[in-house]
Amino acid sequence: MATVLPKTMRAVVYRGVNDLRVEEVPVPGIRASEVLVRVGACGVCPTDIKKIHTGSQPPPRIYGHETAGTIVRVGARVWGWEVGDRVGLHHHVPCLECHFCRHRAFAQCETYKRTGITAGFEPAGGGYAEYVRVMEFCLPGMVRIPAKNSLDEGALLEPVNTVLKGIRTLPLLAGDTVWVAGAGPIGLMFIGMLAALGFRVVASDLIGSRRRLARRWGAWKALDGADPNLVDTLRRLTRGRGLDAAVVCVPADAVVAQAQAALRGGGTTLLFAQTLRGRTAPVDLGVVCVDEKGLAGSYSSDFTLQKEVARWVFSRRLDVRPLITHRFPLEQTADAVALAARPTGQSLKVLVESGGSAG
Numbered sequence: 001m002a003t004v005l006p007k008t009m010r011a012v013v014y015r016g017v018n019d020l021r022v023e024e025v026p027v028p029g030i031r032a033s034e035v036l037v038r039v040g041a042c043g044v045c046p047t048d049i050k051k052i053h054t055g056s057q058p059p060p061r062i063y064g065h066e067t068a069g070t071i072v073r074v075g076a077r078v079w080g081w082e083v084g085d086r087v088g089l090h091h092h093v094p095c096l097e098c099h100f101c102r103h104r105a106f107a108q109c110e111t112y113k114r115t116g117i118t119a120g121f122e123p124a125g126g127g128y129a130e131y132v133r134v135m136e137f138c139l140p141g142m143v144r145i146p147a148k149n150s151l152d153e154g155a156l157l158e159p160v161n162t163v164l165k166g167i168r169t170l171p172l173l174a175g176d177t178v179w180v181a182g183a184g185p186i187g188l189m190f191i192g193m194l195a196a197l198g199f200r201v202v203a204s205d206l207i208g209s210r211r212r213l214a215r216r217w218g219a220w221k222a223l224d225g226a227d228p229n230l231v232d233t234l235r236r237l238t239r240g241r242g243l244d245a246a247v248v249c250v251p252a253d254a255v256v257a258q259a260q261a262a263l264r265g266g267g268t269t270l271l272f273a274q275t276l277r278g279r280t281a282p283v284d285l286g287v288v289c290v291d292e293k294g295l296a297g298s299y300s301s302d303f304t305l306q307k308e309v310a311r312w313v314f315s316r317r318l319d320v321r322p323l324i325t326h327r328f329p330l331e332q333t334a335d336a337v338a339l340a341a342r343p344t345g346q347s348l349k350v351l352v353e354s355g356g357s358a359g
Protein backbone atom coordinates (compact mmCIF):
# COMPACT_ATOMS: atom_id res chain seq x y z
CA MET A 1 0.00 0.00 0.00
CA ALA A 2 2.97 2.30 0.51
CA THR A 3 2.92 4.79 -2.31
CA VAL A 4 6.11 6.70 -2.92
CA LEU A 5 5.80 10.20 -1.57
CA PRO A 6 7.80 13.17 -2.75
CA LYS A 7 10.43 14.63 -0.41
CA THR A 8 9.17 18.18 -0.79
CA MET A 9 5.84 19.84 -1.42
CA ARG A 10 4.36 23.23 -2.14
CA ALA A 11 3.01 25.18 0.79
CA VAL A 12 1.80 28.71 1.40
CA VAL A 13 3.97 30.08 4.18
CA TYR A 14 2.92 33.06 6.30
CA ARG A 15 6.07 35.21 6.51
CA GLY A 16 4.64 38.32 8.19
CA VAL A 17 1.60 40.61 8.11
CA ASN A 18 -0.21 40.13 4.77
CA ASP A 19 2.80 38.23 3.44
CA LEU A 20 1.90 34.77 2.11
CA ARG A 21 4.50 33.04 -0.06
CA VAL A 22 4.35 29.86 -2.09
CA GLU A 23 7.41 27.88 -1.03
CA GLU A 24 8.89 24.43 -1.40
CA VAL A 25 9.04 22.76 2.06
CA PRO A 26 9.70 19.20 3.25
CA VAL A 27 6.77 16.78 3.26
CA PRO A 28 6.20 16.27 7.01
CA GLY A 29 7.44 13.04 8.51
CA ILE A 30 5.14 11.18 10.90
CA ARG A 31 5.63 9.23 14.10
CA ALA A 32 4.24 5.74 14.67
CA SER A 33 1.19 7.26 16.39
CA GLU A 34 0.36 9.72 13.59
CA VAL A 35 -1.03 9.84 10.05
CA LEU A 36 -0.19 11.85 6.96
CA VAL A 37 -3.02 13.28 4.85
CA ARG A 38 -2.82 14.59 1.30
CA VAL A 39 -4.90 17.77 1.42
CA GLY A 40 -7.77 17.95 -1.06
CA ALA A 41 -9.60 21.07 0.12
CA CYS A 42 -9.20 23.66 2.84
CA GLY A 43 -11.70 26.37 3.72
CA VAL A 44 -10.55 29.95 4.24
CA CYS A 45 -11.70 30.89 7.74
CA PRO A 46 -12.06 34.41 9.18
CA THR A 47 -9.82 33.47 12.12
CA ASP A 48 -6.96 32.72 9.69
CA ILE A 49 -7.62 36.01 7.90
CA LYS A 50 -7.44 37.81 11.25
CA LYS A 51 -4.07 36.21 12.05
CA ILE A 52 -2.68 37.03 8.59
CA HIS A 53 -3.91 40.65 8.72
CA THR A 54 -2.94 41.45 12.31
CA GLY A 55 0.20 39.38 12.78
CA SER A 56 -1.17 38.05 16.06
CA GLN A 57 1.13 35.01 15.81
CA PRO A 58 4.84 35.09 14.93
CA PRO A 59 5.87 33.78 11.46
CA PRO A 60 6.70 31.45 9.83
CA ARG A 61 3.51 29.38 9.89
CA ILE A 62 1.34 27.43 7.47
CA TYR A 63 -2.30 28.22 8.15
CA GLY A 64 -5.52 26.58 6.96
CA HIS A 65 -7.56 24.46 9.39
CA GLU A 66 -10.81 23.55 7.63
CA THR A 67 -9.10 20.63 5.97
CA ALA A 68 -10.20 17.48 4.21
CA GLY A 69 -8.12 15.00 2.27
CA THR A 70 -6.97 11.43 1.76
CA ILE A 71 -4.77 9.43 4.11
CA VAL A 72 -1.44 8.53 2.47
CA ARG A 73 0.55 7.19 5.46
CA VAL A 74 -0.58 5.47 8.65
CA GLY A 75 1.81 5.08 11.58
CA ALA A 76 2.46 1.52 12.82
CA ARG A 77 0.69 2.20 16.12
CA VAL A 78 -2.47 3.71 14.59
CA TRP A 79 -5.55 1.48 14.35
CA GLY A 80 -8.80 1.93 12.49
CA TRP A 81 -7.47 4.00 9.59
CA GLU A 82 -6.06 3.00 6.24
CA VAL A 83 -4.25 4.55 3.33
CA GLY A 84 -6.92 5.83 0.95
CA ASP A 85 -9.49 6.79 3.63
CA ARG A 86 -11.05 10.18 2.90
CA VAL A 87 -11.21 12.28 6.03
CA GLY A 88 -12.28 15.62 7.45
CA LEU A 89 -9.91 16.96 10.11
CA HIS A 90 -10.25 18.90 13.36
CA HIS A 91 -7.07 20.71 14.35
CA HIS A 92 -8.15 21.08 17.98
CA VAL A 93 -9.23 18.20 20.20
CA PRO A 94 -9.90 18.58 23.94
CA CYS A 95 -8.62 16.21 26.64
CA LEU A 96 -12.19 15.66 27.99
CA GLU A 97 -10.76 15.22 31.51
CA CYS A 98 -9.58 18.60 32.82
CA HIS A 99 -11.54 21.13 34.89
CA PHE A 100 -12.52 23.09 31.75
CA CYS A 101 -13.64 20.00 29.84
CA ARG A 102 -15.75 18.83 32.78
CA HIS A 103 -17.52 22.20 32.48
CA ARG A 104 -17.83 21.64 28.71
CA ALA A 105 -15.67 24.74 28.15
CA PHE A 106 -13.65 22.75 25.62
CA ALA A 107 -12.15 25.78 23.89
CA GLN A 108 -10.48 26.73 27.21
CA CYS A 109 -8.80 23.32 27.69
CA GLU A 110 -4.99 23.42 27.50
CA THR A 111 -4.87 20.36 25.23
CA TYR A 112 -7.51 21.89 22.97
CA LYS A 113 -5.51 25.10 22.63
CA ARG A 114 -2.64 23.14 21.10
CA THR A 115 -2.87 22.78 17.33
CA GLY A 116 -2.27 19.18 16.36
CA ILE A 117 -2.19 19.41 12.58
CA THR A 118 0.78 20.80 10.75
CA ALA A 119 2.54 21.09 7.41
CA GLY A 120 5.74 22.29 9.08
CA PHE A 121 6.96 25.11 11.37
CA GLU A 122 4.95 25.88 14.53
CA PRO A 123 1.72 23.86 14.07
CA ALA A 124 -1.00 26.17 12.69
CA GLY A 125 -3.34 23.91 10.72
CA GLY A 126 -1.26 23.40 7.60
CA GLY A 127 -4.18 23.10 5.21
CA TYR A 128 -2.61 25.55 2.76
CA ALA A 129 -0.12 22.87 1.77
CA GLU A 130 -0.13 19.60 -0.12
CA TYR A 131 0.30 17.32 2.90
CA VAL A 132 -0.47 17.62 6.61
CA ARG A 133 0.68 15.59 9.56
CA VAL A 134 -2.07 14.70 12.05
CA MET A 135 -0.63 14.30 15.54
CA GLU A 136 -1.80 11.61 17.91
CA PHE A 137 -3.97 13.84 20.08
CA CYS A 138 -5.88 15.06 17.00
CA LEU A 139 -6.67 11.58 15.65
CA PRO A 140 -9.99 11.41 17.58
CA GLY A 141 -11.00 14.51 15.58
CA MET A 142 -10.65 12.72 12.25
CA VAL A 143 -14.00 11.99 10.57
CA ARG A 144 -14.50 9.53 7.71
CA ILE A 145 -16.13 11.07 4.62
CA PRO A 146 -18.71 8.75 2.99
CA ALA A 147 -18.12 7.81 -0.65
CA LYS A 148 -21.13 9.82 -1.83
CA ASN A 149 -19.83 13.03 -0.25
CA SER A 150 -17.08 15.31 -1.51
CA LEU A 151 -13.89 16.39 0.22
CA ASP A 152 -15.31 19.93 0.06
CA GLU A 153 -18.18 18.82 2.28
CA GLY A 154 -15.65 17.26 4.66
CA ALA A 155 -13.76 20.56 4.82
CA LEU A 156 -16.89 22.29 6.13
CA LEU A 157 -17.42 19.95 9.11
CA GLU A 158 -15.38 22.18 11.39
CA PRO A 159 -17.26 25.45 10.73
CA VAL A 160 -20.63 23.66 10.91
CA ASN A 161 -19.56 22.26 14.26
CA THR A 162 -18.82 25.75 15.59
CA VAL A 163 -22.32 26.82 14.52
CA LEU A 164 -24.12 23.89 16.16
CA LYS A 165 -22.07 24.51 19.30
CA GLY A 166 -23.25 28.14 19.26
CA ILE A 167 -26.89 27.12 18.84
CA ARG A 168 -26.58 24.74 21.80
CA THR A 169 -25.58 27.59 24.10
CA LEU A 170 -28.94 29.32 23.47
CA PRO A 171 -31.82 28.49 25.83
CA LEU A 172 -34.46 28.21 23.08
CA LEU A 173 -37.95 26.67 23.01
CA ALA A 174 -39.78 25.43 19.91
CA GLY A 175 -41.13 28.28 17.80
CA ASP A 176 -38.84 30.91 19.31
CA THR A 177 -37.73 33.84 17.17
CA VAL A 178 -33.99 34.30 16.58
CA TRP A 179 -32.26 37.14 14.76
CA VAL A 180 -29.17 36.12 12.78
CA ALA A 181 -27.18 39.26 11.95
CA GLY A 182 -25.00 38.67 8.90
CA ALA A 183 -25.83 36.17 6.15
CA GLY A 184 -22.33 35.18 5.06
CA PRO A 185 -21.28 31.52 5.15
CA ILE A 186 -21.49 31.25 8.94
CA GLY A 187 -24.75 33.24 9.13
CA LEU A 188 -26.33 31.02 6.47
CA MET A 189 -25.28 27.92 8.41
CA PHE A 190 -26.97 29.37 11.51
CA ILE A 191 -30.08 30.22 9.48
CA GLY A 192 -30.25 26.76 7.87
CA MET A 193 -29.78 24.86 11.12
CA LEU A 194 -32.06 27.07 13.24
CA ALA A 195 -34.81 26.87 10.60
CA ALA A 196 -34.43 23.08 10.31
CA LEU A 197 -34.72 22.84 14.10
CA GLY A 198 -38.07 24.65 13.98
CA PHE A 199 -37.13 28.15 15.09
CA ARG A 200 -38.38 31.29 13.39
CA VAL A 201 -35.37 33.04 11.92
CA VAL A 202 -35.10 36.72 11.07
CA ALA A 203 -31.94 37.39 9.08
CA SER A 204 -30.23 40.64 8.19
CA ASP A 205 -27.40 41.64 5.91
CA LEU A 206 -26.13 44.74 4.13
CA ILE A 207 -25.92 42.91 0.78
CA GLY A 208 -29.19 42.34 -1.11
CA SER A 209 -28.10 39.07 -2.72
CA ARG A 210 -27.26 37.68 0.71
CA ARG A 211 -30.72 38.65 2.00
CA ARG A 212 -32.27 36.67 -0.85
CA LEU A 213 -30.01 33.72 0.01
CA ALA A 214 -31.04 33.97 3.65
CA ARG A 215 -34.67 33.47 2.62
CA ARG A 216 -33.68 30.49 0.51
CA TRP A 217 -31.85 29.00 3.48
CA GLY A 218 -35.01 29.18 5.57
CA ALA A 219 -35.18 32.67 7.06
CA TRP A 220 -38.74 33.84 7.65
CA LYS A 221 -37.74 37.47 7.05
CA ALA A 222 -34.55 39.02 5.72
CA LEU A 223 -33.95 42.65 6.66
CA ASP A 224 -31.52 45.30 5.50
CA GLY A 225 -28.86 45.60 8.20
CA ALA A 226 -28.45 49.30 7.37
CA ASP A 227 -32.11 50.15 8.04
CA PRO A 228 -32.14 52.80 10.81
CA ASN A 229 -35.43 51.35 12.07
CA LEU A 230 -34.05 47.81 12.33
CA VAL A 231 -34.65 47.46 16.08
CA ASP A 232 -38.26 48.66 15.77
CA THR A 233 -38.85 46.22 12.93
CA LEU A 234 -37.39 43.35 14.95
CA ARG A 235 -39.65 44.20 17.88
CA ARG A 236 -42.68 44.51 15.60
CA LEU A 237 -41.99 41.06 14.13
CA THR A 238 -42.35 39.63 17.62
CA ARG A 239 -45.49 41.69 18.30
CA GLY A 240 -43.55 43.93 20.62
CA ARG A 241 -42.32 41.17 22.92
CA GLY A 242 -38.79 41.11 21.60
CA LEU A 243 -36.45 38.44 20.26
CA ASP A 244 -35.72 35.26 22.16
CA ALA A 245 -32.14 35.35 20.94
CA ALA A 246 -29.81 37.17 18.58
CA VAL A 247 -26.72 35.68 16.95
CA VAL A 248 -24.13 38.27 15.91
CA CYS A 249 -22.22 36.86 12.93
CA VAL A 250 -20.69 40.18 11.87
CA PRO A 251 -17.77 41.92 13.59
CA ALA A 252 -19.74 45.18 13.88
CA ASP A 253 -20.01 46.24 17.51
CA ALA A 254 -23.07 48.44 16.93
CA VAL A 255 -25.02 45.29 16.12
CA VAL A 256 -24.49 44.05 19.68
CA ALA A 257 -26.31 47.12 21.04
CA GLN A 258 -29.10 46.64 18.49
CA ALA A 259 -29.42 43.01 19.52
CA GLN A 260 -29.66 43.88 23.21
CA ALA A 261 -32.32 46.49 22.41
CA ALA A 262 -34.37 44.05 20.33
CA LEU A 263 -34.28 41.15 22.82
CA ARG A 264 -37.13 40.31 25.17
CA GLY A 265 -36.36 40.24 28.88
CA GLY A 266 -34.43 37.04 29.61
CA GLY A 267 -33.25 36.72 26.00
CA THR A 268 -29.67 36.09 24.92
CA THR A 269 -27.26 37.78 22.54
CA LEU A 270 -24.63 35.37 21.24
CA LEU A 271 -21.34 36.92 20.09
CA PHE A 272 -19.88 34.79 17.32
CA ALA A 273 -17.75 37.19 15.27
CA GLN A 274 -16.12 39.31 18.01
CA THR A 275 -12.84 37.38 17.88
CA LEU A 276 -10.43 40.24 18.65
CA ARG A 277 -9.62 40.84 22.31
CA GLY A 278 -9.51 44.47 23.40
CA ARG A 279 -12.64 45.45 21.50
CA THR A 280 -14.95 47.26 23.88
CA ALA A 281 -18.48 48.61 23.60
CA PRO A 282 -20.73 50.25 26.18
CA VAL A 283 -23.06 47.76 27.87
CA ASP A 284 -26.10 48.78 29.91
CA LEU A 285 -25.39 46.70 32.99
CA GLY A 286 -28.90 47.30 34.32
CA VAL A 287 -30.34 45.70 31.20
CA VAL A 288 -28.19 42.63 31.82
CA CYS A 289 -29.12 42.48 35.53
CA VAL A 290 -32.74 43.65 35.71
CA ASP A 291 -33.95 42.66 32.24
CA GLU A 292 -31.80 39.53 32.39
CA LYS A 293 -30.65 40.00 28.80
CA GLY A 294 -27.62 37.77 28.58
CA LEU A 295 -24.44 38.35 26.60
CA ALA A 296 -22.86 35.04 25.69
CA GLY A 297 -19.93 34.03 23.54
CA SER A 298 -19.12 30.87 21.66
CA TYR A 299 -15.81 30.07 20.02
CA SER A 300 -14.48 27.12 18.07
CA SER A 301 -15.87 23.62 17.95
CA ASP A 302 -17.31 21.06 20.37
CA PHE A 303 -15.68 17.66 20.01
CA THR A 304 -18.71 15.87 21.48
CA LEU A 305 -20.92 17.14 18.65
CA GLN A 306 -18.71 15.65 15.94
CA LYS A 307 -20.93 12.66 15.04
CA GLU A 308 -24.05 14.80 15.02
CA VAL A 309 -22.39 17.39 12.78
CA ALA A 310 -21.25 14.64 10.37
CA ARG A 311 -24.89 13.49 10.11
CA TRP A 312 -26.10 17.04 9.39
CA VAL A 313 -23.53 17.56 6.65
CA PHE A 314 -23.25 14.12 5.04
CA SER A 315 -27.03 13.45 4.99
CA ARG A 316 -27.33 16.97 3.51
CA ARG A 317 -29.98 17.92 6.05
CA LEU A 318 -27.70 20.94 5.98
CA ASP A 319 -26.46 20.92 2.39
CA VAL A 320 -23.27 22.96 2.53
CA ARG A 321 -22.42 22.58 -1.16
CA PRO A 322 -24.18 25.79 -2.32
CA LEU A 323 -22.10 27.74 0.23
CA ILE A 324 -18.93 27.08 -1.74
CA THR A 325 -18.76 29.76 -4.41
CA HIS A 326 -15.04 29.96 -5.13
CA ARG A 327 -12.20 27.47 -5.40
CA PHE A 328 -8.59 28.62 -5.75
CA PRO A 329 -5.52 26.50 -6.49
CA LEU A 330 -2.95 26.39 -3.70
CA GLU A 331 -0.65 28.87 -5.50
CA GLN A 332 -3.41 31.49 -5.33
CA THR A 333 -4.11 31.18 -1.60
CA ALA A 334 -3.34 34.90 -1.12
CA ASP A 335 -6.12 35.72 -3.60
CA ALA A 336 -8.46 33.33 -1.82
CA VAL A 337 -7.74 35.05 1.50
CA ALA A 338 -8.24 38.49 -0.07
CA LEU A 339 -11.62 37.50 -1.50
CA ALA A 340 -12.80 35.93 1.75
CA ALA A 341 -11.71 39.07 3.63
CA ARG A 342 -13.71 41.35 1.32
CA PRO A 343 -16.75 39.34 0.22
CA THR A 344 -18.72 40.42 -2.82
CA GLY A 345 -22.42 39.88 -3.50
CA GLN A 346 -21.42 36.69 -5.29
CA SER A 347 -18.92 35.19 -2.88
CA LEU A 348 -19.59 32.99 0.14
CA LYS A 349 -17.28 30.21 1.25
CA VAL A 350 -13.87 30.24 -0.42
CA LEU A 351 -11.83 27.04 -0.64
CA VAL A 352 -8.20 26.37 -1.46
CA GLU A 353 -7.79 23.13 -3.36
CA SER A 354 -4.32 21.66 -3.49
CA GLY A 355 -5.10 18.41 -5.38
CA GLY A 356 -1.87 18.40 -7.35
CA SER A 357 -1.70 14.62 -7.19
CA ALA A 358 -4.76 12.48 -7.99
CA GLY A 359 -7.59 12.01 -5.56
Ligand SMILES: [Zn+2]
Binds near residue numbers: 046047065066158159
Ligand atom coordinates in the same frame (compact mmCIF):
# COMPACT_ATOMS: atom_id res chain seq x y z
ZN1 LIG B 1 -12.21 28.19 11.32
Ligand SMILES: [Zn+2]
Binds near residue numbers: 099100109
Ligand atom coordinates in the same frame (compact mmCIF):
# COMPACT_ATOMS: atom_id res chain seq x y z
ZN1 LIG C 1 -9.48 19.45 28.80
